[in-house]
Amino acid sequence: MFHRTCILVLINLVSIAAIAQDQGAEPVTLFENVRIFDGKGTALSTAMNVLVRGNVIERISADPIAVSRSSTTAIIAGNGRTLMPGLIDAHWHAMLIATAPAEAITGDVGYNNLLAANEANDTLMRGFTTVRDVGGPAFGLKRAIDEGIVNGPRIFPSGAMITVTSGHGDFRQLSELPRIVGGRLSRMEQIGGSMIADSPDEVRVRVREQLMQGASQIKLTAGGGVSSRFSPIDVSTFTETELRAAVEAAENWGTYVAAHAFTTAAIRRAIAAGVKCIEHGFLMDEETARLIAEKGIWLSLQPLPEELRQGFPVGSIQRIKADQIWPGIARTYELAKKYKIKTAWGTDVLFSRALAKRQGAILASLTRWYTAAEALAMATSVNGELLAMAGKRNPYPGKLGVIEKGALADLLLVDGDPLADIDLIAEPEKHFVVIMKDGKIYKNTASR
Numbered sequence: 487m488f489h490r491t492c493i494l495v496l497i498n499l500v501s502i503a504a505i506a507q508d509q510g511a512e513p514v515t516l517f518e519n520v521r522i523f524d525g526k527g528t529a530l531s532t533a534m535n536v537l538v539r540g541n542v543i544e545r546i547s548a549d550p551i552a553v554s555r556s557s558t559t560a561i562i563a564g565n566g567r568t569l570m571p572g573l574i575d576a577h578w579h580a581m582l583i584a585t586a587p588a589e590a591i592t593g594d595v596g597y598n599n600l601l602a603a604n605e606a607n608d609t610l611m612r613g614f615t616t617v618r619d620v621g622g623p624a625f626g627l628k629r630a631i632d633e634g635i636v637n638g639p640r641i642f643p644s645g646a647m648i649t650v651t652s653g654h655g656d657f658r659q660l661s662e663l664p665r666i667v668g669g670r671l672s673r674m675e676q677i678g679g680s681m682i683a684d685s686p687d688e689v690r691v692r693v694r695e696q697l698m699q700g701a702s703q704i705k706l707t708a709g710g711g712v713s714s715r716f717s718p719i720d721v722s723t724f725t726e727t728e729l730r731a732a733v734e735a736a737e738n739w740g741t742y743v744a745a746h747a748f749t750t751a752a753i754r755r756a757i758a759a760g761v762k763c764i765e766h767g768f769l770m771d772e773e774t775a776r777l778i779a780e781k782g783i784w785l786s787l788q789p790l791p792e793e794l795r796q797g798f799p800v801g802s803i804q805r806i807k808a809d810q811i812w813p814g815i816a817r818t819y820e821l822a823k824k825y826k827i828k829t830a831w832g833t834d835v836l837f838s839r840a841l842a843k844r845q846g847a848i849l850a851s852l853t854r855w856y857t858a859a860e861a862l863a864m865a866t867s868v869n870g871e872l873l874a875m876a877g878k879r880n881p882y883p884g885k886l887g888v889i890e891k892g893a894l895a896d897l898l899l900v901d902g903d904p905l906a907d908i909d910l911i912a913e914p915e916k917h918f919v920v921i922m923k924d925g926k927i928y929k930n931t932a933s934r
């Protein structure tokens with residue numbers, strides 16, 4: 487009897503060991519017969535095979551690649567379709583899309599996170615495998631995505647956007663004034679959406695709090711904004727000393743500050759203080775474009791769609807400000823091209839899942855100024871370079887936005903050639919056959 491039990495135990499141990507070995511094996515995906523847009527080039531490659539092991543692109547070869555078939559191996563017949571890097575949106579607010587503005591501030595935090603998780607899944611299903619979150623309480627969402635609890639893109643979080651009193655990001659009502667310095671925080675501050683700071687010391691505290699929570703870069707608002715009621719568009723908000731305090735704190739942490747700024751004055755002050763990335767910049771003059779180029783500063787632009795402007799009610803403060811900004815969009819893209827500025831691409835979709843659905847279409851609209859290859863490079867390899875500025879604070883060390891040996895395996899298999907027809911990326915449900923992030927397949931409708 488004793489002997490029989492021993493044998494049974496032994497058999498069980500052997501089978502458990504076999505299962506463990508199988509589970510421990512890194513998943514392998516082989517894309518056969520694909521033409522590659524590598525994130526940088528101007529044309530697709532000839533037919534290639536691409537091997538992904540774990541979360542990394544291991545091999546790219548015109549010759550067949552042999553793989554041993556196991557339960558963790560997937561072989562995808564490309565049939566000449568296009569393999570390209572996952573898309574990157576450099577100006578995204580993961581927590582501020584699915585909610586209405588008032589709900590984002592006063593609504594239930596748990597509910598808002600669940601809404602954001604739902605939208606994060608949609609974002610990934612549109613082929614956006616990475617976003618740079620430039621303001622909003624996205625740390626919890628990021629963690630849940632990274633742990634595989636919910637599906638979504640990689641998030642490079644800034645945490646709360648940091649503003650002065652009355653600046654872009656101060657969402658208080660006049661009835662909440664005056665603030666007692668060191669007193670109770672406003673609701674948006676309590677939930678980590680934005681933080682108000684009115685001295686270099688306060689700026690340092692707020693910046694370091696974001697870094698403590700895992701911010702990969704810091705977002706400040708250096709001038710007025712469209713959607714905030716109490717920030718005129720013409721103002722410069724933080725003093726240079728305040729901006730420098732943020733830059734020092736970020737750089738001590740090995741990362742950088744991105745500043746929201748429209749006007750020449752706000753942009754120049756931010757650059758003087760050491761800011762490395764300007765968001766929007768739509769009211770800059772030509773001399774400032776030249777300065778940005780000379781200094782190698784990043785310009786993070788968004789081809790904001792016309793319906794966003796029209797969404798603000800006629801006669802509202804926001805609409806008056808939007809009417810000032812919108813003509814600057816085309817002009818700024820032209821300046822960015824003229825001076826060969828390092829230009830990131832993003833959408834800045836806010837409070838609209840309908841508009842978020844058009845994320846790919848907004849990218850495709852860049853063909854007003856760029857070739858399809860240039861536009862797609864911006865949303866892949868170029869944005870990948872911007873993300874890498876997070877240095878050691880990069881939550882996903884490895885190369886993003888390119889298809890090359892050793893890069894992280896964020897990949898899209900596209901039915902058709904997006905360099906010939908960029909509108910393919912506007913209909914991801916139809917044309918994206920495989921969506922892979924970090925070596926894991928989230929969508930696969932390719933037939934063998």
Ligand SMILES: [Zn+2]
Pocket residue numbers: 577579620621834
């Ligand atoms: Zn924004």
